[in-house]
Amino acid sequence: MFKRLGDTADTLTIEIDGKSVRARSGDTVAAAMLANGIDHCRTTPVTGAPRAPYCLMGVCFECLVMIDGVGSRQGCLVPVRDGMRVETQQGKREAGR
Amino acid sequence: MAASDYDVAVVGGGLVGAATAWGLAREGCRVALLDEGDRAVRASRGNFALVWVQSKGLGLAAYAGWTVRSSNAWADFAATLKEETGLDVCFQRPGGFHLALSERELEARATTLKRLHNQPGIVDYKTEILDHSQVAKMLPDIGREVVGASYCPLDGHVNSLRLFRTLHTAIHARGVKYLPSHRVENIVREEGEFRLTTTQGEVRAGRVALAAGNANMRLAPMVGLEAPMKPERGQIVVTERLRPFLHHPVVTLRQTDEGTVMIGDSKEESLDPTGLTLGVSATEAERAVRQFPLLANVNVVRTWSAIRVMTQDGFPIYDESETHPGAFVLCCHSGVTLAANHALTVAPMIARGALDKTLVAPFSARRFHVQEAG
Ligand code: FES
Numbered sequence: 284m285f286k287r288l289g290d291t292a293d294t295l296t297i298e299i300d301g302k303s304v305r306a307r308s309g310d311t312v313a314a315a316m317l318a319n320g321i322d323h324c325r326t327t328p329v330t331g332a333p334r335a336p337y338c339l340m341g342v343c344f345e346c347l348v349m350i351d352g353v354g355s356r357q358g359c360l361v362p363v364r365d366g367m368r369v370e371t372q373q374g375k376r377e378a379g380r
Numbered sequence: 381m382a383a384s385d386y387d388v389a390v391v392g393g394g395l396v397g398a399a400t401a402w403g404l405a406r407e408g409c410r411v412a413l414l415d416e417g418d419r420a421v422r423a424s425r426g427n428f429a430l431v432w433v434q435s436k437g438l439g440l441a442a443y444a445g446w447t448v449r450s451s452n453a454w455a456d457f458a459a460t461l462k463e464e465t466g467l468d469v470c471f472q473r474p475g476g477f478h479l480a481l482s483e484r485e486l487e488a489r490a491t492t493l494k495r496l497h498n499q500p501g502i503v504d505y506k507t508e509i510l511d512h513s514q515v516a517k518m519l520p521d522i523g524r525e526v527v528g529a530s531y532c533p534l535d536g537h538v539n540s541l542r543l544f545r546t547l548h549t550a551i552h553a554r555g556v557k558y559l560p561s562h563r564v565e566n567i568v569r570e571e572g573e574f575r576l577t578t579t580q581g582e583v584r585a586g587r588v589a590l591a592a593g594n595a596n597m598r599l600a601p602m603v604g605l606e607a608p609m610k611p612e613r614g615q616i617v618v619t620e621r622l623r624p625f626l627h628h629p630v631v632t633l634r635q636t637d638e639g640t641v642m643i644g645d646s647k648e649e650s651l652d653p654t655g656l657t658l659g660v661s662a663t664e665a666e667r668a669v670r671q672f673p674l675l676a677n678v679n680v681v682r683t684w685s686a687i688r689v690m691t692q693d694g695f696p697i698y699d700e701s702e703t704h705p706g707a708f709v710l711c712c713h714s715g716v717t718l719a720a721n722h723a724l725t726v727a728p729m730i731a732r733g734a735l736d737k738t739l740v741a742p743f744s745a746r747r748f749h750v751q752e753a754g
Binding site for chain 1: 621625639674677
């Protein structure tokens with residue numbers, strides 16, 4: 284859906300739901316997910332509706348994902364790091380994981 | 381009295397007042413429910429939502445019986461509210477726990493329950509002391525540090541914010557006149573009726589029921605009653621919504637029907653509902669993680685504090701005035717647990733014009749005066 288502007292090389296590798304994908308230094312987690320064609324990062328705890336990053340500036344909380352084992356982090360506020368593990372969230376979180 | 385605007389003016393739009401107003405309307409009374417404005421200390425918005433039996437009644441055996449009566453009436457109460465409003469307050473009574481994190485805590489728990497059950501006239505509400513493995517059968521996620529618990533099959537919980545909304549929907553449907561921003565400044569009894577001076581003019585009613593929580597302390601003396609209160613502040617920690625893992629309420633921790641976990645049972649003397657003591661939240665969270673280690677990496681989404689309604693000895697007060705016939709006062713800490721009693725037992729008494737002494741005599745405020753108590 285989204286195309287990268289310019290041709291800076293994808294220099295980092297992160298893991299999204301167990302799959303290795305490329306990202307660029309300076310990407311946020313939300314940007315890297317969108318650039319990799321992931322169209323929703325979670326389903327809501329209340330109705331299970333799919334949600335994707337929306338405001339990309341920290342106010343809407345639509346971009347919640349699990350990052351390196353910590354749940355419900357705002358993907359649009361966290362810069363990617365090489366080797367980062369990102370997991371999408373399905374419905375209510377499960378305590379203990 | 382026919383000239384009065386209302387048969388009964390209930391003062392206080394919280395859980396006690398709304399439950400009482402609903403009960404009165406069901407008896408056919410014309411009811412006004414007088415409330416303060418949005419800046420009032422709204423204790424009913426801040427509570428833990430337990431319908432709780434275990435531990436109630438140490439020092440006043442009748443309070444145990446009164447609590448069990450309400451607990452037993454709760455399922456029908458919830459069903460009736462649902463019939464009238466279509467709203468489900470999510471009442472559940474799966475039995476509840478009081479967890480101990482050390483042998484000393486468990487012993488203290490056992491001693492308290494023994495003293496409670498040794499009181500003459502006490503109703504037996506079947507609380508047992510269980511060891512770790514017995515508790516783990518019902519609460520598989522407890523931590524190793526949980527040495528045991530007391531368990532009472534009558535304990536339950538509810539969605540208390542929805543209860544609040546449901547009661548207000550129900551009274552509206554039954555024609556109760558809800559009067560917000562009507563802080564009561566004065567009450568007099570003249571020509572056989574009560575005249576309540578409010579910030580928005582006078583309200584006249586044949587009877588008056590004071591259900592204003594801690595503010596009953598100010599109002600009760602206006603009609604020859606008293607309500608000695610000792611409010612305190614409690615703090616709650618709320619987590620994000622989680623998949624159901626906890627199927628029984630614990631006195632300090634419960635998972636709501638919507639998935640959040642509420643943690644906390646702190647007591648502080650501060651009466652500022654807008655303040656928060658961070659150390660208290662930290663202690664509550666730390667104990668919660670020892671009780672349920674899987675909470676360790678769950679996110680907290682809110683912490684809040686609220687003022688508890690509390691009488692000076694912790695037991696309810698139900699009284700009627702001798703000097704101002706037709707004036708009643710209702711005070712209690714457990715506005716959720718006792719809601720069924722207020723709606724189904726106390727309100728009909730007020731509708732009839734007299735408290736039923738066989739049920740509520742032990743809760744007269746006369747107990748605060750040793751010489752007069754009888
Ligand atoms: S996209 Fe709105 S907060 Fe992240």
